[in-house]
Amino acid sequence: MSKYIVVTGGGTGGHLKVADAFIEELYQKGFNIIFIGSTNGQDKLWFENDNRIDKKVFLDTKGVVNKKGIGKFLSLFNILKKTFYCLGIYYKYNISKVISVGGFSAASATFASIFKPFCKLFIHEQNSKMGKLNEITSKFASTVYSSFHDFSPIKDYPVSHEFFHKARIRDEVKTIAFFGGSQGAIAINDFALKLTPLLINRGIKVIHQTGKNDYKRVKEFYEKNDLNVDVFDFTRDIISKMNEADFVISRAGASTLWEMCANNLPAYFVPYKYAAANHQYFNAKDLESKKMAYICNEDDLNEKEFLKVLNDIDIKEISKRLKYSIKPNAVENIVKDIIQK
Numbered sequence: 503m504s505k506y507i508v509v510t511g512g513g514t515g516g517h518l519k520v521a522d523a524f525i526e527e528l529y530q531k532g533f534n535i536i537f538i539g540s541t542n543g544q545d546k547l548w549f550e551n552d553n554r555i556d557k558k559v560f561l562d563t564k565g566v567v568n569k570k571g572i573g574k575f576l577s578l579f580n581i582l583k584k585t586f587y588c589l590g591i592y593y594k595y596n597i598s599k600v601i602s603v604g605g606f607s608a609a610s611a612t613f614a615s616i617f618k619p620f621c622k623l624f625i626h627e628q629n630s631k632m633g634k635l636n637e638i639t640s641k642f643a644s645t646v647y648s649s650f651h652d653f654s655p656i657k658d659y660p661v662s663h664e665f666f667h668k669a670r671i672r673d674e675v676k677t678i679a680f681f682g683g684s685q686g687a688i689a690i691n692d693f694a695l696k697l698t699p700l701l702i703n704r705g706i707k708v709i710h711q712t713g714k715n716d717y718k719r720v721k722e723f724y725e726k727n728d729l730n731v732d733v734f735d736f737t738r739d740i741i742s743k744m745n746e747a748d749f750v751i752s753r754a755g756a757s758t759l760w761e762m763c764a765n766n767l768p769a770y771f772v773p774y775k776y777a778a779a780n781h782q783y784f785n786a787k788d789l790e791s792k793k794m795a796y797i798c799n800e801d802d803l804n805e806k807e808f809l810k811v812l813n814d815i816d817i818k819e820i821s822k823r824l825k826y827s828i829k830p831n832a833v834e835n836i837v838k839d840i841i842q843k
């Protein structure tokens with residue numbers, strides 16, 4: 503068997519974080535890793551200088567789903583062209599297993615795995631609703647892994663061990679964090695600007711991740727109003743921020759959501775309403791229906807309503823329930839399963 507294995511996919515932090523978990527586990531197991539992503543999105547930022555990866559390929563591909571007419575046709579044609587390029591790589595390195603974490607970055611490498619005889623495709627779907635690419639290619643996959651779907655042989659989500667190691671049951675809300683996901687969320691930032699003065703008045707500490715594009719505006723607001731907030735655009739050390747927080751107002755991207763579960767950190771989710779098939783809402787709904795989270799539509803965000811929740815919340819009970827919502831070692835178990843197949 504070839505010791506080379508392909509990991510593909512990316513675009514946003516949610517996909518890349520899972521790709522990173524696979525890369526680390528495969529690296530620990532002594533595999534030679536080929537990563538295939540895109541020049542568009544954040545793939546290069548995450549993996550261009552990564553020494554665990556033997557070969558990095560960044561293809562000039564873009565998404566197809568939101569395009570129309572000739573634009574859609576050209577994107578599809580480009581993906582097809584790059585599919586043949588990936589096939590060349592698969593033959594050269596005798597690839598027999600491809601792991602896709604989805605996103606448009608994964609398209610060409612995933613199709614190539616379907617075209618190559620005796621090459622097996624494994625998909626990790628992060629969300630409660632399947633992405634378009636995964637929906638199409640899952641029919642050809644050996645196994646599809648998902649934390650939200652019962653067909654998955656392993657339902658735990660690949661979350662770094664440190665979120666489990668540093669988990670703690672919250673018993674009082676002393677610190678509240680605002681998280682906008684890997685790109686930040688203006689709706690959450692706007693809400694933070696209204697809510698933070700009220701929280702600070704109550705003696706609550708505030709942490710705020712704004713995303714790159716809105717950082718300046720938010721930081722200036724806090725400075726101008728003399729509000730002492732731990733504000734940053736993006737951090738590589740999100741675990742420290744999560745660990746310090748007792749309650750979080752957050753987008754419901756899958757990686758963030760499961761990391762908070764692993765850390766036993768209760769959340770008030772504000773799903774991104776334009777996410778494909780409204781998947782962020784359904785990601786959060788799964789937890790809310792088990793009384794492990796709150797959900798608020800971004801158009802309904804209201805400080806008074808939030809403060810009511812804050813007065814009534816049994817933070818300890820929710821935090822305790824979260825402890826049983828996810829188990830560690832998901833990526834180890836998935837990789838073991840892939841190796842056996």
Ligand SMILES: CC(=O)N[C@H]1[C@@H](OP(=O)(O)OP(=O)(O)OC[C@H]2O[C@@H](n3ccc(=O)[nH]c3=O)[C@H](O)[C@@H]2O)O[C@H](CO)[C@@H](O)[C@@H]1O
Nearest residue numbers: 514515516517519628683684736737740755756757758777
């Ligand atoms: C707008 C959109 O379509 N977002 C999608 C994207 O979200 P997004 O890229 O925001 O993904 P997630 O919330 O799943 O993951 C973000 C990752 O970045 C990390 N992080 C975040 C902030 C920070 O300062 N530092 C840091 O390291 C988080 O800990 C997490 O691991 O992919 C997810 C997984 O497919 C989907 O569920 C989301 O719906």
